[in-house]
Amino acid sequence: MRKDKKIFYLFSILLLVASFMFLYKPVNAKEIIDTGEIKVTEKETNYIFTAKSQGKWIPIKPQTEGILHTWSQVYDYNKKLVVGIKDIDEDDNYIKNVKKTDTFYIKLPDTIEEKITVSDIVMIKDNIKTLKQTDSCTQSGQNKNVYQRFQMKKRGAQKFSFGCVNANGGAVSLYFQRNEKGKWSTVTKVMKMSEDEVQNFTVAMKKGQYRIVSKASDKQIYMFSMRNTTITSKYQTKISKAQKVKLGTTKTNVYTDTEKASRYYRIYRKTASKKRYIKVRSDVTSGNIKIRIYKKGNNRCLKKMTLKPVQTKSYRLKNGKGTYYIKVIKSGSKMSGKYSVQYK
Template sequence: MKVKKVLSSLLTVVLLIGMLIIPAKAAVKQYVDVEVIKAEERVSYMTPNEEDTLQYVFTSKSQGKWIQIYPQEEGILRVSEGVNVYDKSKKIITGIKDTEDGDIFIKNVKKTDTFYIKLPDVVKERVIVMAYIKKDNVSTLKNNILYTQSGKNKNVYQTFNITKRSLQNIYVAPVSYNGADVFFYVQRNEKKKWVSVSKAMKSAANDHVQKEFATALKKGQYRLVSKAAENQVYQINLTNTPITSKYQTKKSKAQKVKLGTTKTNVYTDTEKASRYYRVYRKTARKKRYIKVRSDVTSGNIKIRVYKKGSNRCLKTMTLKPVQTKTYRLKNGKGTYYIKVIKSGSKMSGKYSVQYK
């Protein structure tokens, strides 16, 4: 089973995206040397032990055979790598190929359609095939489910709900590195009107680029607005983490960051006030640092460092989306204040302040 490692420091988990999402203890169901594959609808869960893996295994007994595939639902037919897919006239179907895993995605599949795969003329050991339907155009997105969406060359609208102030990670990944990027943004329902709360973002159809985007949202109803060309299929996953961390907006009540610890919080699009943190440098004989990180979708975070007893700013740092910077304390022992400032009307996401 192949995996895709999501290139992002926003999560500490690795999203397993291959022919199926397979938890470590998931059961594997196998059908051996069948004459017909009934492609059922599959839901890919991102939490362990919620999904079984269904495999069709063919031995030398089936070598050279044509095997029919009958879709059991409408949607996108996904067939694992290593075999070609043919239509009812036994003409090969190009489909949309997953550049990393080699799987084939066939859009707009109906229950009345018939497809075929052709097994090799010689099967020395065995051939394993996975064929299933992914529901397309899901209207409401739920947390921790990997959805598959076809490109339509127009906006696709999919709603989701936030029940508490949260960090919302949005994973959007084109399956084919064919230059057909996916563009998307987030809107909130405000008095029955949809208002954009993020800038337009892009998930590029190539390797080693950002596929996951962090935003912070208050309680409410939202929708993901996405758009891709018709020759693209892309995957979507929402990971929502409620945030209960407190913060202080007055210097006199600055939140203490102890040596060797990190304070993490978020800015939603509606939160504007600056936040204050403080650290205490016990001795000047040891080097001490303030490390700050920004994980936001748009705008910047500004950091200003002050020494207690002075209004002079010792250091100003501007952090762009997904950036880390470190400042060495150089002004002797004592208390230092760190001011975190939001920059940009639609800036939202996570930040952290570390004292080391």
């Protein structure tokens, strides 16, 4: 991997971890001095060791099951070095399938002149079955599909941030399903999440029960965060009832997988003496958003635009003052996501 790509990937992962509400670095961590054992929980604790503890083997006792995350060298019950799944810089070490009955060790230096602090050992939940609408999750690859459910209480947009830990652990496949009368129906295409960058995407969903279906190699650890935005905005499917967009404002809405009809918006240009623009943006998982712009009294289409899954385009009005119509068209059977129309 080239150095600049490596730096970009590392920076992206750091941003993703930061978005997980400082999962590994909580503020005001508890401090324990010269303990005889480290009890590892999901909360960070600062373990401080002085010369009194130099040269000792300190046992690590997991208090929950899941993934043991550490930046220190960790040894197993037989005091052999444990190498789990490493991050891109091989500083972070993720040890999967840890049980409460397991015992690990850290080896303190033979000489401690002042003190050392061990604050980089924490347990992470794995294989979470039910997710909240605003949740962060770390998952180990299982070489098989992993199913994680969540509930959409209202129609809205789910924003996902996604990243892999191991740059050499392979990509992750990911798609979404909705429960329809007891059966799971796939509502998005299968997305391949690369192992060398953090990716963001938006899925629009109607009210209902959903699940994420993901699959990765057992050499991979991946993270994602969910942020839900309820969308209650109405839309119009007839040009005669086109929704008005005032100057300096933006109308935002979503297309769920079940919504097919085109939508209409209108703006009114009071004068031709000032430059005016229609700006449109798409943030969808697959397919495209198509835009058609017309002027009242003229059936000829002034401008055709096709927006890729994540793209912004602008059109400068050139046909004088008057009312203009913007037609928003969904393209692709599995397309879902968010779009916006702005008059500026």
